[in-house]
Amino acid sequence: MQLLIEAIGFGIAAGAVLALGAVGFSVQFGMSNILNITYGSLMTLAAYIGLFAIDRGVNPWAALALAGIAVGIASVALHRWLLAPLARRGTRPFAIVIVTVSAGIVLQYVIVAVAGPDAQSYGEQSGQTFHLLGMIMSASQVTIIVLATVLMLGLHLLLTRTTLGRAMRATSSNRILAQSCGIDTDLISDVAWLISGALCGAAGVALAITTVSFDFSIGPIFLIPMIAAAVLGGIGQPYGAMVGGLVVGIATELAAAFSNPAYSEVVAFGILIVMLLVRPRGLFGAAWATRRLMA
Amino acid sequence: MGTLKSRLVSPLALGAVFLMVACGGGGGTTIPTQTGPLSLGVIAPFTGPAAEFGKLLSAPCVAATDLINAAGGISGHQIACTSIDDTGDAADAVPNVTRAIATTTNLDMAIGLESNTAATTVPLVNAAKIPFFTTNGLTSFTKNNLQYYYRMTPGDDANGAAFAVWAVRQGYKNIDIVFQNNIGSEGNLPGLNAAMPKLGGKIVNQYTIPADAASYSSEVARVIADKPDALIWSADPQTTATFMSSYKQLNNGVLPAMVTATDSLTPDFFNAVKKVVGVQYVTQSIWLVGSYFDQTTPAFNTYKAALLADAKTHDIAPVLSTVGPPAGAYDGINIMALAMIMAHSTVGSVYNADVLKIVLPKAGAVVVGNYADGKAALALGKQIQYVGVLGQPAFDQYHNSAGEFDANKFNADGSATQVGTISGAQVIGLLA
Numbered sequence: 001m002q003l004l005i006e007a008i009g010f011g012i013a014a015g016a017v018l019a020l021g022a023v024g025f026s027v028q029f030g031m032s033n034i035l036n037i038t039y040g041s042l043m044t045l046a047a048y049i050g051l052f053a054i055d056r057g058v059n060p061w062a063a064l065a066l067a068g069i070a071v072g073i074a075s076v077a078l079h080r081w082l083l084a085p086l087a088r089r090g091t092r093p094f095a096i097v098i099v100t101v102s103a104g105i106v107l108q109y110v111i112v113a114v115a116g117p118d119a120q121s122y123g124e125q126s127g128q129t130f131h132l133l134g135m136i137m138s139a140s141q142v143t144i145i146v147l148a149t150v151l152m153l154g155l156h157l158l159l160t161r162t163t164l165g166r167a168m169r170a171t172s173s174n175r176i177l178a179q180s181c182g183i184d185t186d187l188i189s190d191v192a193w194l195i196s197g198a199l200c201g202a203a204g205v206a207l208a209i210t211t212v213s214f215d216f217s218i219g220p221i222f223l224i225p226m227i228a229a230a231v232l233g234g235i236g237q238p239y240g241a242m243v244g245g246l247v248v249g250i251a252t253e254l255a256a257a258f259s260n261p262a263y264s265e266v267v268a269f270g271i272l273i274v275m276l277l278v279r280p281r282g283l284f285g286a287a288w289a290t291r292r293l294m295a
Numbered sequence: 296m297g298t299l300k301s302r303l304v305s306p307l308a309l310g311a312v313f314l315m316v317a318c319g320g321g322g323g324t325t326i327p328t329q330t331g332p333l334s335l336g337v338i339a340p341f342t343g344p345a346a347e348f349g350k351l352l353s354a355p356c357v358a359a360t361d362l363i364n365a366a367g368g369i370s371g372h373q374i375a376c377t378s379i380d381d382t383g384d385a386a387d388a389v390p391n392v393t394r395a396i397a398t399t400t401n402l403d404m405a406i407g408l409e410s411n412t413a414a415t416t417v418p419l420v421n422a423a424k425i426p427f428f429t430t431n432g433l434t435s436f437t438k439n440n441l442q443y444y445y446r447m448t449p450g451d452d453a454n455g456a457a458f459a460v461w462a463v464r465q466g467y468k469n470i471d472i473v474f475q476n477n478i479g480s481e482g483n484l485p486g487l488n489a490a491m492p493k494l495g496g497k498i499v500n501q502y503t504i505p506a507d508a509a510s511y512s513s514e515v516a517r518v519i520a521d522k523p524d525a526l527i528w529s530a531d532p533q534t535t536a537t538f539m540s541s542y543k544q545l546n547n548g549v550l551p552a553m554v555t556a557t558d559s560l561t562p563d564f565f566n567a568v569k570k571v572v573g574v575q576y577v578t579q580s581i582w583l584v585g586s587y588f589d590q591t592t593p594a595f596n597t598y599k600a601a602l603l604a605d606a607k608t609h610d611i612a613p614v615l616s617t618v619g620p621p622a623g624a625y626d627g628i629n630i631m632a633l634a635m636i637m638a639h640s641t642v643g644s645v646y647n648a649d650v651l652k653i654v655l656p657k658a659g660a661v662v663v664g665n666y667a668d669g670k671a672a673l674a675l676g677k678q679i680q681y682v683g684v685l686g687q688p689a690f691d692q693y694h695n696s697a698g699e700f701d702a703n704k705f706n707a708d709g710s711a712t713q714v715g716t717i718s719g720a721q722v723i724g725l726l727a
Contacts, residue, residue: 003516014510210510217343254513256514257512260475261503262503
């Protein structure tokens, strides 16, 4: 029983990081219908920007903010100058996916060329450990959970309570109709990629803090569970991605706690497949779409 | 009729002779010759998560080729290392190695072919008739019928048994095994499972963990609940650092001792783990077990001096000179080079027959520990017996020479100190 409670706690901590990244990924996809595989390498970039800042005495949480801003800007650049022109020229969605894969590989090699292939770390973790309802979490894990919750709430308020959010949702639902209503959809796309890129950057640094040790492969490795979380929640649905992140995180930890740890990720992906067989649009796919049209 | 027959036979016979000469036949064999520098393939991961291996295996190649070229090369040929990137992934290794074999000029010897990809790369190189000294530990090669294969490092099962011997000798009777899910690590399990009970120890639990996961907290919680005296460990630097950091966090700062392979005796492993759990733990509580070799012999001194002399290997020399597989690769290069001289050919299918003759103990032979001495003795028409950095090789019928074992500890600067030896006979006995 104790291990069960502990594993749920570990899963929430891991899920918070996944949720951060999955929400950003889902917002990008929902807004532009582009499956952006470069996302993983951008997370890696964020982890190394964080390292660069921390090595120069910047507080890790300030480094997270810095990396978020930098990767947000990089995401806008990627979309505006590479992906959007391809989409405008009528490039097939599959070809655009391949372009994002290629861009991710190029970015990964640039990172290796600059920072080297060796494992890196933000340093020895010496924070306090918290015991809550039988769960054990480090100070940094608690901070990441709080941060993820705050960012998710902020995104929720942005999407539902602001003109910008309504414009984003309108653009996501029907770009041409949104344009005819006077919405500058290009600007809205830039804002969406900025926000999702910032979440990607925050997730990259949060991941590096959680894993403690990382190298150039950190982002691409975590991209798959992150996409799984987004798909589980209903691709393009930010709220679904939040829940999907938690489900994948908790399922992985429970599998590690009660089965052969080597197969922990297999169990998580097995759940994903079963879930999609039962609900092909993901946990929140249909419901959120309905709300989106009615809001 | 007889006359007609003889008139008919003569032109046929002449034609046959002409054909035989033209085709290089005539009942004898022509030894192929090569021109230009020779290539020594270092088949290892140079990119990807296991890229550290490529760096480690390039160094003995640099050291050996520096010495060979300084001694005038092999039968007039200079020799150069050629990096062949197997990426540590069989899917990439097969096309990369196949392409290298097809396109590399005078690729006459190879080293490397480590465990992650050996199952696919070893047959390729063997089929190309290129003699090679592999550093893989796969137990599937403990018995084989590969003509061009040689291994001077122990199989993974023997390494596993050596881990058990050292753990029990340190008083660690209750151990947990934590291995990353790769083929090399898994190969240690049979040896550990066979040896531990015979030594009076107990394996409390064994875990296989995925590499580079976001969290190992649940796995760590299970290990902590087992209360092991020590962990028998095998994982890459990043996985190790993440796991041990979590262990420290969840166990109030207390970490168990660790027995692992000398494969981890790398700057990357040392730095990654030191950064997250501190240098004191890394230098005091991690034992690294692997192939033993005497670090006072002339052969070793030549090897270490060569590593220190080249700018490409100078920095890594202190670590490298304590690790078995690279030393085995260095010895292998010398053995193959001397076999080329003995066979008067640089072609693998020809000189391969002389590889074992170079190391075979024989009365009256000149014992040599480096290429230059061996070359000089052969030039004088003497028989030689190569006893290199790893000592006297004792190849069995499958071209495996396991040798002895030792245990090492990290120093604060990342170099290593040998702290004890383990008898190879004891290890093999535990596997029986």
